[in-house]
Amino acid sequence: MTVSGTPIGDRVLCVTAERIQHVMRSGDTVARLSGDEFLVLLEDIARPADAASAAQKLLDVMREPHEEDGQPLSLTASIGISMTSEGEGDTATLVKNADSALYHAKHSGRNNFQFYTPELTTAAVERLTVGAELRQAIQENQFEVWYQPQWYLSDDTFFGAEALVRWRHPERGLVAPDAFIPIAEEQGLIGTIGNIVLETACADMRRWLDAGLRLKKIAVNVAGAQWREPHTLGTVQRMIERYRLRGDHLELEITESTIMAHTEQTLGLMDSLKGLGVSISVDDFGTGYSSLSYLKRLPIDRLKIDRSFVMDLPGDSSDEAIVRAVIALGRSLNLRVLAEGVETVEQQHFLARAGCDEAQGYLVSAPMPAAEFQQFMRRRGGRRDGTSG
Ligand code: C2E
Ligand code: MG
Ligand code: MG
Numbered sequence: 116m117t118v119s120g121t122p123i124g125d126r127v128l129c130v131t132a133e134r135i136q137h138v139m140r141s142g143d144t145v146a147r148l149s150g151d152e153f154l155v156l157l158e159d160i161a162r163p164a165d166a167a168s169a170a171q172k173l174l175d176v177m178r179e180p181h182e183e184d185g186q187p188l189s190l191t192a193s194i195g196i197s198m199t200s201e202g203e204g205d206t207a208t209l210v211k212n213a214d215s216a217l218y219h220a221k222h223s224g225r226n227n228f229q230f231y232t233p234e235l236t237t238a239a240v241e242r243l244t245v246g247a248e249l250r251q252a253i254q255e256n257q258f259e260v261w262y263q264p265q266w267y268l269s270d271d272t273f274f275g276a277e278a279l280v281r282w283r284h285p286e287r288g289l290v291a292p293d294a295f296i297p298i299a300e301e302q303g304l305i306g307t308i309g310n311i312v313l314e315t316a317c318a319d320m321r322r323w324l325d326a327g328l329r330l331k332k333i334a335v336n337v338a339g340a341q342w343r344e345p346h347t348l349g350t351v352q353r354m355i356e357r358y359r360l361r362g363d364h365l366e367l368e369i370t371e372s373t374i375m376a377h378t379e380q381t382l383g384l385m386d387s388l389k390g391l392g393v394s395i396s397v398d399d400f401g402t403g404y405s406s407l408s409y410l411k412r413l414p415i416d417r418l419k420i421d422r423s424f425v426m427d428l429p430g431d432s433s434d435e436a437i438v439r440a441v442i443a444l445g446r447s448l449n450l451r452v453l454a455e456g457v458e459t460v461e462q463q464h465f466l467a468r469a470g471c472d473e474a475q476g477y478l479v480s481a482p483m484p485a486a487e488f489q490q491f492m493r494r495r496g497g498r499r500d501g502t503s504g
Contacts, residue, residue, distance in 0.1 A: 123183050130181060131190065138172045152217075154210070163198060163230065164301050167239035170194045170228035178226070193220035194228035196235075245295060246302040248284070253307055257283050260315040261482035264491070265334070265453065265475045268467040273492065275332040275366070277475060278316040279482045280308065296338070305338045306346075312336070313354055317365070319485050321358040328492050334366040334396065339373040342381045352391060362392025366417070369395060371403035374413065382413070389414045396453070401441055410448055418445050420471070422456025429465040442470050 128151065135145050135153060144156040155173075160166050177192040195217025199209050212231040219229040230236040252258065262276040282290040299305045313335050320333045341347050355362060367388065373381070374397055385395055396417035397405075401424050420441050424434045438454070445452035454466045457476030466474060483491060 126183060127181075127188065127190065131177070131192075134176045134179070135173060138169070138176050154213075160198065162301070163196075163235045163239055164242050166196050166198060166230075167228065167243055168302070170196055171243055174226060174228065191226040193217060193225045195220050195231070196228055197231040198235075242298050242301065245298045246304070249282075249295060249299055249302070249304050249308075252282060252284070253304065253311070256311070257285070258308065258311050258315075259283055259484060260312055260319065261484055262319075262333075262488040263475055263482040264479055264488070265473055266479060268463065268471055268474055273329070273495065274473070275330060275334060276488065277334040277336075277368075277482075278312060278319075279336070280312045281482075300338060300340060303340075305340050306344055309336075309338055309341045310350055313350065314357075317354040317358040317360060320360060320364055323489060323492075324360075324364075326489065328489065330492065332364050332366050332394070334368055336368045336398065339370070339376070342369055342373055342384060343378060345380065345384075348384055348387050351388060351393060355391065355393075362388075363394065366394045366396055368398040368419070369415075370398045371400050371405055374415075375403050375405065377413075385414045401437055407444065407448075410444070410450075415450060417451040417453060417473075419475075420452065420454045422476075425454050425456045425462055425466075425476075426458075428462045435465070438466070438471070439469050445472075446470070 128147070131151075131153070132145070132147065135155065139145055139155065139157075142158060146154045146156075148154045155169075157166060157169055160169075173194060174192055177190050181188050181190055195213045195215065197209050197212035197216055216229045216231045219233075220227055223229060228236070228239075230239065259281045260278050261281050262278060264273050265275045265277060266273045280292050280296075282292075282295055284290050296305065296308075299308050316333050316335050320330070323330050337347070351365070351367070354360075355365065369381075369385075388395060394416040395414060396419055397410075397415055398419050399421045400418040401421045418441060420438060424437050424441075427434050428438060429435060442452050444450075451472045453473035453475060454462075454471050455475055457463055457466065457474040457478045459478060462476075463474060463478060480491065
């Protein structure tokens with residue numbers, strides 16, 4: 116800002132300082148370094164993406180319209196970001212790196228932020244772009260829920276399906292959840308998306324029950340943030356009522372890592388859901404380090420063996436041992452065990468012989484759009500091989 120030093124310039128600096136303060140949290144430090152240069156110190160930043168969000172907020176607030184003496188003034192900022200971990204690096208280097216990042220920002224057309232490391236900038240911009248697009252996707256309902264059948268290994272009959280979200284992006288086409296769920300979590304959008312998936316799954320289940328499809332339950336993935344959110348119980352209850360389902364028509368999946376980091380709130384929520392008749396399964400099981408005594412205390416019904424342990428069955432002796440151990444664990448705790456990612460007959464035989472209860476995977480079908488799933492279930496008459504009986 117070349118106006119500093121004039122009365123207008125001073126007022127603009129005050130406005131700038133106010134705007135910066137407005138978006139910062141109470142523990143952050145803001146200082147004016149020189150002329151029109153400010154230094155903002157954010158502590159407890161977990162990821163570069165969080166620094167990028169803060170920078171984007173600053174850029175947005177700076178761009179808000181401002182008038183001096185009845186004249187509209189347009190203010191913009193350039194931001195340089197450098198990060199360090201506790202106990203690493205020194206203050207002087209941190210400030211020097213931020214300054215060189217700022218230089219980049221000014222030479223990249225201003226009104227943007229740059230990290231000291233260019234790779235971080237690219238990644239952060241990509242995440243912010245996807246975040247903005249996700250907000251739009253929520254507005255325009257660009258999400259689809261696909262379904263993957265689950266079957267009993269004992270008699271080859273289907274009993275349910277897992278609901279898996281997909282994003283129909285206007286330019287990029289169908290986007291898989293791994294490409295946007297982590298960003299939705301980071302940007303606080305996962306609750307809204309999770310609710311869309313839950314409602315869609317409940318509505319589809321209602322239609323399928325009305326259509327006479329033999330389906331016992333539908334499983335819905337619930338993210339860590341939703342398990343910590345007090346509204347989740349009410350939301351689930353409302354969906355069950357709205358679509359006239361029984362609690363046991365619904366199964367909610369919690370990942371092993373969320374279970375490991377559970378709070379009292381999560382436990383309370385799990386208990387209340389059980390009270391509604393909703394069952395709970397542990398997704399990605401085997402990737403964390405749950406102990407027996409730990410699992411025994413939790414109100415869960417099913418363990419889902421992660422695909423990574425199923426992939427190299429049979430033959431990989433350590434995966435064979437892990438899968439057998441999980442099945443034994445399930446037995447002793449009275450939990451059902453489902454194997455994910457079953458792609459071959461050999462895997463299915465191994466699992467059935469080892470005493471695994473249920474399976475899900477490409478051997479039968481990849482996840483499919485709702486209409487296709489309905490046709491599939493009709494064609495197969497509830498049996499995996501399609502024979503009746
Ligand atoms: P997940 O819950 O463990 O889902 C299983 C994933 O394995 C799905 O990937 C499914 O398509 C894939 N899969 C199933 N059978 C096979 C197989 O035989 N072979 C192989 N190679 N893959 C198989 P998808 O649909 O891409 O979902 C990825 C992850 O995204 C899910 O893992 C889940 O963690 C997350 N996710 C999906 N939908 C939602 C949602 O609505 N909410 C939340 N919070 N997370 C979701
Ligand atoms: Mg799952
Ligand atoms: Mg899984």
